[in-house]
Amino acid sequence: MSEDKLTPRAENYSEWYNQLVQRAELADYAPVRGCMVVRPYGWALWENIQQALDGRFKATGHVNASFPLFIPMSFLEKEKEHVEGFSPELAVVTIGGGQTLEEPLVVRPTSETIIGHMYSKWIKSYRDLPVLINQWANVVRWEMRTRLFLRTLEFFWQEGHTAHATAQEAEEETRRILDLYTDFAVNEAAVPVVPGLKSKTEKFAGALHSYSIEAMMGDTKALQSGTSHNLGQNFAKAFEIQYLDQNNQLQHCWTTSWGVSTRFVGAIIMTHGDDQGLILPPRLAPIQIVIVPIFRSDEEFSLVMPVVEQVKAALAGFRVKVDDRSEVTPGFKYHDWEMRGVPLRLEIGPKDVQNGTVMAARRDIPGKAGKTLIQQDQIAAQVSELLKTIQASLLQRATEFRDSNIHEPKDYADLQNIVQNGWAYAWWCEDAACEAKVKEDTKATTRCIPLDQEGGSGRCIVCGQPAARKVYFARAY
């Protein structure tokens, strides 16, 4: 239950986040360090995220499958950069059934290797391509520092793994998924994101290059909210994923991988949440509308409840919850559902029964300002309209916040200043040394080179050498 006020965001952002996650009953700490229990309400949100993504995957020809949790250690070692990237954070099983294993098994940190192994068995001909498989799974990465949803030892995600005949097709797939993620983030979660290319130092271990969608959180830090990797032929060569082309020539495939994780729940929390608690975008909210009946006596109760049921029935197409708890007051319920981020609350009391009205309160506009009186006979249409408005206003608000916190530095000193409380958008020569210097001086890293560039050229903000593209520098989660 949400009995007290949250620590305000301005006072201590991470404290606000931790309290919100627990009080909104999204997740709780597990008895294992760094692990979380996703509670039913948090999981329902994740399920809605899954549904929105899965529908998009299916619509673009992908199919789901499931690969093993355990991966032979030797598989990881087949791709040099991959094993170097992941070895520090592997959980390794050395005993099974009381016996020391011949070969240690890695608990998957990601599945490129074992899927690559299977693809080499399955793919023989150009007629077998492309292979477009996704899996919804849990993975384990032994992180030093953990935070609920944002970074835990075990997390849930989807990982897509595709194999193609040509480099061009693989790149098209990588970009198609990046677009798909962008569409999901913007249109389902109302989280404005910047799609772009990761720098060499920030790319996935083993990839040719990586793309990401980057979102700005309420404290102006960046959160990588989804990634799409063009793996080139690196894994195809390591796992001998080969096919015969039309000319009977043996060719290595071109592969991709891409993922969105439960971290995205953190993105939603930190993009929309306020000091009252969570604010969920209507399209993903497990409960879109909560109805709070108001009554003083048994007579009023029996007067009000039939109307509550009528309204609920009229809203059959929506995810509606009637809060009929008798042990708490309406005021308590308001705060309670505000903590949980339900986008729209309907209050129905004796006055409404008499007047044929319903009081609607928008979660995104606190207090009286967000309340409007709706006629009962127009409830479905009005609610539908309100939810759309809330969805749009969340996106607009988040976009305005982000844009007002992105600045173009005029020199290096200015950049150092900007990244303390915002993103710096600047020319960069794409040399890792300049990236490293910024990180050293400010803790900010390059987030991505946005695909949408206005063109032209300039001088690297760090070293002054010629630069062809601009990049975002920001502190990140």
Next chain:
RNA sequence: CGGGGUGUAGCGCAGUUGGCAGCGCACCGCGUUUGGGACGCGGGGGUCGGCGGUUCAAGUCCGCCCACCCCGACCA
């Protein structure tokens, strides 16, 4: 793994020179309440993180260990 902090009821905490383990919230019962976090009365709930030591007596003093949180290095 380095630095800091915290472990006492479900949660948040108090517990003085060592002397019957407490408070608020939550929970259960009854009654009154209910349009922005209601109130009264009654009640249940504890290996004081663990192990060892000092002492007539340890939540309190000493030692060791463990866990978790925060800040760093690493990361979806």
